[in-house]
Amino acid sequence: MNVFRVSGAKKRLGENRVLRGIDLDVRKGEVLSLVGPSGSGKSTFLRTLNRLIELDSGSILFKGASIIDMDPVGLRRNVVLVTQEAVMLPGTVKENILYGPELAGMKDGCDAGKCLIEAGLSADFSAKDASKLSGGEKKRVSLARALALRPEVLLLDEPTVGVDPKRVKRMERTILKAARSRGLTVVWVTHDIPQAMRVSDRIANLKKGKVVEVKNAGEFEWEGAY
Numbered sequence: 001m002n003v004f005r006v007s008g009a010k011k012r013l014g015e016n017r018v019l020r021g022i023d024l025d026v027r028k029g030e031v032l033s034l035v036g037p038s039g040s041g042k043s044t045f046l047r048t049l050n051r052l053i054e055l056d057s058g059s060i061l062f063k064g065a066s067i068i069d070m071d072p073v074g075l076r077r078n079v080v081l082v083t084q085e086a087v088m089l090p091g092t093v094k095e096n097i098l099y100g101p102e103l104a105g106m107k108d109g110c111d112a113g114k115c116l117i118e119a120g121l122s123a124d125f126s127a128k129d130a131s132k133l134s135g136g137e138k139k140r141v142s143l144a145r146a147l148a149l150r151p152e153v154l155l156l157d158e159p160t161v162g163v164d165p166k167r168v169k170r171m172e173r174t175i176l177k178a179a180r181s182r183g184l185t186v187v188w189v190t191h192d193i194p195q196a197m198r199v200s201d202r203i204a205n206l207k208k209g210k211v212v213e214v215k216n217a218g219e220f221e222w223e224g225a226y
Helices: 042-048 072-078 095-104 112-118 121-128 135-147 163-180 193-199
Strands: 002-013 015-027 031-035 058-062 079-080 153-157 184-191 202-206 210-216
Touching: 002 042, 015 058, 015 121, 015 202, 015 210, 031 042, 031 112, 031 135, 031 193, 042 184, 072 079, 072 163, 079 135, 095 112, 095 121, 095 135, 112 121, 112 135, 112 163, 135 163, 153 163, 163 193
Parallel strands: 031 184, 031 202, 079 153, 153 184
Antiparallel strands: 002 015, 002 058, 202 210
16 A cells, blocks of 8 residues: 655756656555655655645645645644754753644643653653753654654654764664554655665665666665765
């Protein structure tokens, strides 16, 4: 079953044709990595999946229905983006985690401590000042904040950039464990091809705003780095 079906997705930002007709299916429960050189459109495409960026033309179906017909706020609670920069809101870690569920009327059913544990932190992080966390801790709080919304899909934009290199694989395992335990679909943007081969079920290779190939991770052939 496809969670997303993307057809002919095009987007221009200023004078730059960023997406030039992307066709791609995302399967339910898979980890699909988007790789490609800088400027290939990976991050822009990721944001079209929950309407943070609107297409100029083409279509995106989410579970068979056009996302254009969906309330964008509701879509973004179900298809949650975790950005490359882990920006913390003022206040405690718990307040950060509960912010989204409170806006969505889901606060009573949200266990911030459980979300922190799923993100690889201890529950007692809840009381910490979010602004005083390390870069890696902020990354994990961002993941916990996303999980608190109980999404069906995680959109991850370079989730391990800025993490201590010695802890990158641990962060990868944390994300995969949370995704599998919840049955989430994950679309993961990375410039790190070995990472994509470690974490993915399939890999989509983007170049100049188009998908040039989609292969199972074990079949992906790679020479050098992007």
